[in-house]
Amino acid sequence: MILIQNGAIITLDDNGQIFEPGYLTIEGDRITAVEKGFPDQKVLESATETIDASHKIVMPGLVNAHTHLFQTFLRGLGDGKPLQQWLEAYIWPFSSKMGVYEAQLAALIGLVENIHSGSTAVIDNQYVHNTPEMDDVFCQAAVQTGVRYLMARGWADRNYHPAFIETGEKIIERVGSLIERWNRHESGRIRVEFGPLSQPRCSIDTFEKMIRFARQWNVGIHMHTSETTIQTNQCIDETGLRTIEWLESLNCLDENTRLVHCVWLSDYEIELISKRRAKVIHCPVSNMILASGTARVPDMLKQGVSVALATDGPGSNNNQDMIETLKTTLLLHKITAMDAMALTPETVLWMACRNGAEAFGLPGQIGSLEKGKKADVILVDSFSSFAYPIHRVATTLTYNLHGSDVDTVMVGGQFLMKNKKITMLDEAYLLEECEQARKSLLKRAGLVSS
Template sequence: MQTVDTVIHARWIIPVEPASVTYDHHALVINNGRIIDLLPSSEATAHYQAKHTEHLPDHALLPGLVNCHTHAAMSLLRGIADDLPLMDWLQNHIWPLEQKWVSEAFVKDGTDLAIAEMLRGGTTCFNDMYFFPDITAQQAVQHGIRACVGFVVIDFPSVWAESGDAYINKGLALHDELRQQPLVRTSFAPHAPYTVSDEPLQKIRTYADELDIPINMHVHETAFEVDSAQQQSGKRPLQRLHELGLLSPAFIAVHMTQLTADEIALVAEQGAHIVHCPESNLKLASGFCPVAQCLAAGINVALGTDGAASNNDLDMLGEMRTAALLAKAVASDASAVPAMTALRMATLNGAKALGLADEIGSLTIGKAADVIAIDLSELETQPLFDPISQIVYAANRQQVTDVWVAGKRLLNKRQLTTLDSDELKAKLAVWQQRLSAKP
């Protein structure tokens, strides 16, 4: 009998790979932070002696959710300027507050809040874009969550850097610092076509190729963005990015609510990824990403929440449900984006976009043990005929009871193990006072 770190027995295991498969009364075997077996519970008991054994008779085990687009620290701005269109929201509310308040302390406390919320909702990996990415990385390491930390690049100065070159150089230095961190990866994160000029984008493309890291960017988020670009340059933003050589399997285009058939074909041909943020797009009235068309074209479409300032939560279970429902309405097809597709978008597709599909995104032998448990015994998820459908269309994040990242338990029966909720709430009360103070 082999001795291992952990065996988790569950009523259902939904591995995502292979698709649409659910294993009944199976166990997941974890050793040294990795999945080493997935087999019937009776066989697991006969073959493995575990240092820690968990019995979850009412739960489904899934791969941890991958939130493929966040601005984690902006959680401190949740609800501060609601019910406004994107450019009004940004220019007249969010950017002035950021100019006044963003600092290392702001990013530290805001990131802690985001990590706490994400872990309690089953997210085990997030792809971030914000100032002070070194602080975001530091907090991710401290609390044990997996992260891809983006190096923001914009043309104008901020508290983080004073020029395009300075943003890039700081990002390159941080990339070198994080090389040995097993849970934190890096990417370039030029903000958007309307805030980043050609020269820094060309440099980013060169460095990203050399370092083999992704580039993620807000693209075609609103009709206003696309129309403005056409008026100024005669080109749609996606065309400009393609001419600059950015579209590739390393490129992650976030939002993409304004797409023509030719642009969908171009993205598919270049192998770029799309991150769909349905709730943020709905709240800001930015438009609808044609998800069903993109998937049909062979594009890898992942899911993100965007920041809590524009969502207003980091709830990937909710995002899955909204993505599935919205896609049906946009496509006028009730079979568009079925439950399994939505789950894959929130797990394996996100891992693929980040270049992590060999490491996370499915409960596959050899991959990291990023695992979540959802209690399906609640009245709200009864009666239960199909666990996958029930998770996407009926379950809520309060039913996520346990979370492991690389085999380490970060949520234990709804209690965070690496964050002090009371201490965090005290810090948030201080930020609420600061941010709501009149100038």
């Protein structure tokens, strides 16, 4: 049994309990107790490993509900460009030249970054399939690093860079075989579902076919939705409907539909999302970097919509730091509403963990520290001149601390990082390999002359 004691525990249970101090015990992959105060002698004696969490915040792992791990090799490229130009001039040429080796490194370093900043579950919208084995490489990186991983396997069958277009038949066949290979792997820690890129990139025929197979195979659909006015207007021009109305007309919306961005929504679209219990994934940093707009998050929350948080790909963020995303979410919606009470630290933590668990499809399993849930736990070091003195831990965590303050990370009872050291691989060696691979890939993509 592992015992974590002396820390300030943010449980994120239904009552929002915070124990200062508290302790928790873990057996196998589950949490067996979360209690206020100090453990008694019996608990102390039955612990095989005891972690002292003094001056640390203990909380559920964050869920990064939308990223593109392959873009780890693209951060900073094309800085300052709007979405379409950024895609055409940088993302497409670069990613179409990416091989299996670079994909593996991008996935590993991207997941290591997620671990360092406290994410224990990651949804990766993976849409680079230059070779048939590329998708498997990302799942293998999740096996190696120990992260809880959901691949929203991206697809497009029109209006996209030719290197990424597949036929409807190939899409169903390839996603189906991935689901077969991975969805029962590692006790369900790794899963694959559909990731249609966006309405303008997907033909209606393939989209309808995908909905049928998603229901048959009991997997979700994860899609960029209403990210920009351009995308939204393209949908209206083609179908006569706004994007969420179009999804409703196809009978696509249900609790397994995960809608990424949702920046440009009408009141009616918010109502539809709420009624169908579809999930929304908000990426504030990316929306700000690409100047896409501000999603109506407080309005959605008021309507009972489950809104999770995400970094989006490191190409448009340029990091995958979910603690930074907590603060950015707070600030963005306060200034947009001109209301200092638009969101609270507790609300954004709930969004990142509890709503994150729903977006990940595991609401009863992860997202809070409660007896019986999976032991996905992080310890964040708050003994810092950036934070002291501490009046309220939720405020300190969201406003004062940084991803780099995350000290220890555990997924399903297994340590992925201890005292800031990644346990599953040699991080320094990985960084060196990435730098070498970056240079040769840029050259191949024609983005640098030498």
